[in-house]
Amino acid sequence: MAIVLIFLGCFLLYAKSKHFPKRMQHWALQLKSKPIWTRIFGYTLFVASFIILSLQFGFATGMVIFIMAVLLALSLTIMLLPLHRKYAYILAGLSVLVIVVENML
Numbered sequence: 001m002a003i004v005l006i007f008l009g010c011f012l013l014y015a016k017s018k019h020f021p022k023r024m025q026h027w028a029l030q031l032k033s034k035p036i037w038t039r040i041f042g043y044t045l046f047v048a049s050f051i052i053l054s055l056q057f058g059f060a061t062g063m064v065i066f067i068m069a070v071l072l073a074l075s076l077t078i079m080l081l082p083l084h085r086k087y088a089y090i091l092a093g094l095s096v097l098v099i100v101v102e103n104m105l
Helices: 002-014 022-033 035-057 059-083 086-104
Strands: none
Touching: 002 035, 002 059, 002 086, 022 035, 035 059, 059 086
């Protein structure tokens, strides 16, 4: 669950970017209209996911997993959202699915 929260936080923070895809303009207009609330909610999702990972794996291991998940989520968000292809969403969904399944094992 923490991994999904990290991906949602990255999506919220990326929505404020000028590089956000044009085909998602409805989301961008909604999120850019209240930039402070978008930023607060995005960082709140990060803090919640860090707390979940820390409780599940311990502080140090949770921090390492959190940092790796944030780096992966930011990389996937920045690389795949601007592609304008449906396979990008499939690849991102499969990546999230693999991470979640591996975390559950």
